[in-house]
Amino acid sequence: TKEESNRCAAGPHLATSSFIFCYGEGSSTAYTSAWTRYINSRSEALADAGIPDSDINLVAECSGNVIIQKDYADFIIIKEGPLKGKAVDIPSPSYTSTSETDINLIVPAKYILENRDAAREMILTTESAPYCAFGGNARFAQDQANSLSDGHRLGGWMLIVSLDILTEEFYTNEFPKMFDTSDKKKFPGIAGGNHAGPNTRGPLKDDWTKPCPLDWTQEQRDNGCISLQETIWGTEILTRLESIKESLDPDFVFDCHGCISNNRVKKVTESEESSAHTASGGYVAVTVSLVAMFVSSLYA
Numbered sequence: 001t002k003e004e005s006n007r008c009a010a011g012p013h014l015a016t017s018s019f020i021f022c023y024g025e026g027s028s029t030a031y032t033s034a035w036t037r038y039i040n041s042r043s044e045a046l047a048d049a050g051i052p053d054s055d056i057n058l059v060a061e062c063s064g065n066v067i068i069q070k071d072y073a074d075f076i077i078i079k080e081g082p083l084k085g086k087a088v089d090i091p092s093p094s095y096t097s098t099s100e101t102d103i104n105l106i107v108p109a110k111y112i113l114e115n116r117d118a119a120r121e122m123i124l125t126t127e128s129a130p131y132c133a134f135g136g137n138a139r140f141a142q143d144q145a146n147s148l149s150d151g152h153r154l155g156g157w158m159l160i161v162s163l164d165i166l167t168e169e170f171y172t173n174e175f176p177k178m179f180d181t182s183d184k185k186k187f188p189g190i191a192g193g194n195h196a197g198p199n200t201r202g203p204l205k206d207d208w209t210k211p212c213p214l215d216w217t218q219e220q221r222d223n224g225c226i227s228l229q230e231t232i233w234g235t236e237i238l239t240r241l242e243s244i245k246e247s248l249d250p251d252f253v254f255d256c257h258g259c260i261s262n263n264r265v266k267k268v269t270e271s272e273e274s275s276a277h278t279a280s281g282g283y284v285a286v287t288v289s290l291v292a293m294f295v296s297s298l299y300a
Contacts (some may be wrong), residue, residue: 001030006137007022007031008028008080008108009132021072025291028068029066035060036060039060043100056291071292076088094110097198099197099200100198101162101164103161103200104194104195104196105192106149106192107119107158107191108154108155108178108179111174112156112157113179115177123224126159126160126162130157130220131192134158138152139153139154147233149233150188150234151179151189151191151234163211166209171211172209175190175203178190181208184208186235186236187202187208187231189230189231189232189234190202193225198231200228200258201226201231202226228263229262233260241260242260242261244260245261246261
């Protein structure tokens with residue numbers, strides 16, 4: 001049933017870890033039964049494609065290895081060894097960004113259903129499996145003031161793709177099919193904030209059919225391309241969140257890469273500028289005074 005389907009989802013590490021998470025008593029049984037029925041219903045077609053019966057049976061039964069955990073936290077806690085009791089880092093810490101040349105693109109469910117071949121090709125040209133934790137009440141549940149973009153609400157899957165894939169052809173042909181681009185003053189939220197890389201940007205500000213050049217300098221990209229923040233939240237939601245940020249945290253006490261208003265230059269008030277000038281002048285005066293005293297001592 002749809003309710004049973006919404007209890008199970010796969011994270012982006014499916015390609016390497018093969019974990020599918022189901023929540024609620026009996027939810028895993030419903031999933032494994034449905035998977036086995038599906039493979040068995042396709043067994044003849046798979047056999048005609050040259051896949052051995054032994055492999056078909058193996059695939060049909062592969063979902064039977066169910067591990068019961070109390071909750072997700074219990075799943076990621078290391079059970080033994082010197083790190084017992086600590087949580088696993090996924091991905092592991094690194095000196096450079098793990099998504100330096102990638103973007104976590106949200107692909108709308110409607111696009112996937114209406115453009116199956118293109119959606120399938122998109123998966124085949126990437127190195128990661130899609131994040132499939134959308135669905136259920138995600139598109140409806142809200143308090144009328146949260147920060148989820150329409151991309152998140154209407155997403156079918158989220159896919160880490162190379163920025164090289166977001167070509168002029170993509171922005172010209174596929175992008176308008178995925179998102180509403182009719183209002184050029186309202187860029188849609190198209191990317192996930194998780195794993196947002198240092199080069200994550202939208203297309204050119206003045207031409208949404210042109211990708212942001214990777215060979216541009218940071219300053220050129222900041223000035224000429226849709227910002228990382230606008231790519232994640234979209235123009236409308238970002239504008240509201242920036243207003244809230246300015247009101248609650250004008251001094252940027254809380255700040256981080258890619259966060260709301262992190263890409264904006266903080267406004268300097270007249271009083272702050274005056275204070276800085278006074279402090280600088282006082283510092284120079286003291287320095288000159290000390291130098292004069294030192295020179296005088298040489299000739300004393």
